[in-house]
Amino acid sequence: MKEEKPITVTSPLLPPLEEFIPYLEDIWSRKWITNNGHYHQELEKALCDYLGVEYISLFTNGTLPLITALQALRIGGEVITTPYSFVATTHSLWWNGIRPVFVDIDPATGNLDPEKVEAAITPRTTAIMPVHVYGNPCNTKALKEIADKYGLKVIYDAAHAFGVKRDGESILKAGDISTLSFHATKTYNTVEGGALICHDAETKKRIDYLKNFGFAGETTVVAPGINGKIDEIRCAYGLINLKHVDDAIAARKSVADTYREALRDVEGVRMFEEMPGVKSNYSYFPIFINEKEYGISRDALYEKMKSRDVLGRRYFYPLISEFSTYRGLPSANPANLPVATRMANEVICLPLHHDLSDSDVARTIEIVKGR
Numbered sequence: 001m002k003e004e005k006p007i008t009v010t011s012p013l014l015p016p017l018e019e020f021i022p023y024l025e026d027i028w029s030r031k032w033i034t035n036n037g038h039y040h041q042e043l044e045k046a047l048c049d050y051l052g053v054e055y056i057s058l059f060t061n062g063t064l065p066l067i068t069a070l071q072a073l074r075i076g077g078e079v080i081t082t083p084y085s086f087v088a089t090t091h092s093l094w095w096n097g098i099r100p101v102f103v104d105i106d107p108a109t110g111n112l113d114p115e116k117v118e119a120a121i122t123p124r125t126t127a128i129m130p131v132h133v134y135g136n137p138c139n140t141k142a143l144k145e146i147a148d149k150y151g152l153k154v155i156y157d158a159a160h161a162f163g164v165k166r167d168g169e170s171i172l173k174a175g176d177i178s179t180l181s182f183h184a185t186k187t188y189n190t191v192e193g194g195a196l197i198c199h200d201a202e203t204k205k206r207i208d209y210l211k212n213f214g215f216a217g218e219t220t221v222v223a224p225g226i227n228g229k230i231d232e233i234r235c236a237y238g239l240i241n242l243k244h245v246d247d248a249i250a251a252r253k254s255v256a257d258t259y260r261e262a263l264r265d266v267e268g269v270r271m272f273e274e275m276p277g278v279k280s281n282y283s284y285f286p287i288f289i290n291e292k293e294y295g296i297s298r299d300a301l302y303e304k305m306k307s308r309d310v311l312g313r314r315y316f317y318p319l320i321s322e323f324s325t326y327r328g329l330p331s332a333n334p335a336n337l338p339v340a341t342r343m344a345n346e347v348i349c350l351p352l353h354h355d356l357s358d359s360d361v362a363r364t365i366e367i368v369k370g371r
């Protein structure tokens with residue numbers, strides 16, 4: 001039985017076309033379409049204001065800032081990270097010749113468990129790369145204490161944490177560097193895009209060299225840099241989307257509130273509640289299915305949703321540590337990752353975006369409640 005149009009897990013926040021056209025006309029008249037142009041500079045400023053951070057460097061996607069952060073801080077050896085994320089987190093280590101060491105997560109947040117992080121440190125450990133998964137803030141205080149104690153750097157993959165605050169402060173201020181993704185599927189997008197947040201002007205300067213082939217002047221190359229630049233067209237698009245993102249987040253919140261209310265008492269369904277002091281961005285709505293209590297498996301529910309055109313996604317299944325590149329690492333053994341393994345086997349992210357109708361939400365709830 002097919003009902004109307006498919007309900008997708010996300011939908012890109014598109015700037016109104018009529019708002020975009022004047023920006024395009026201006027770019028055409030400037031004839032400066034990339035390389036730190038007018039809109040690039042405007043977007044960096046606007047994002048610093050919006051996010052409440054001092055230094056931001058824009059990138060053409062959310063993976064290059066991870067790779068560049070590791071280069072900038074000269075990270076090598078082993079890095080402790082989470083298997084419960086999108087593959088780009090671990091790939092960024094691999095591309096730098098770094099050995100990932102997977103550590104288990106805390107079921108209350110889905111994020112790295114600091115106690116297990118400490119137990120995984122070896123003489124070769126140089127850094128920790130946690131993820132604020134689903135925008136749930138990590139235990140940044142405990143991770144900082146461990147990093148300080150052992151002389152490690154902390155690089156947060158904050159791809160899900162656009163605009164997330166704790167006790168009024170941006171979560172992006174934690175660690176040595178944080179990175180964002182502005183991919184089409186994220187809460188805030190520039191089609192493809194990303195950013196790196198650091199905390200001093202020297203580091204920002206180095207990052208800006210590294211993302212532009214290492215050029216420090218017309219004829220000076222100071223490092224083997226990469227091309228990570230974003231163009232003027234996407235920066236203009238991003239400036240417009242920034243004006244609309246608060247409305248989009250409000251619409252997401254309303255859907256998340258409805259899901260929580262409707263599903264809280266369903267036996268065998270676990271979900272995250274709002275966290276005290278945290279301003280969320282409602283980027284994902286994961287639910288966790290306990291097959292015994294719920295009656296059918298996560299995959300059976302997933303297929304049932306699909307048969308009714310409700311396209312939830314199993315983020316994050318399989319674990320990164322299950323992929324062929326990483327499976328052979330000792331830390332990838334599922335026995336080392338019991339919580340992550342269970343969560344990966346139980347999770348479905350329900351559709352959550354700014355463009356869902358009440359009937360879309362009702363249909364999703366009905367399927368999850370109805371078994």
Ligand SMILES: *Cc1c(COP(=O)(O)O)cnc(C)c1O
Nearest residue numbers: 061062063086088089159181183
């Ligand atoms: C989306 C995402 C990335 C990568 O971002 P791209 O912009 O797609 O390169 C990195 N880490 C996590 C956790 C993500 O969800």
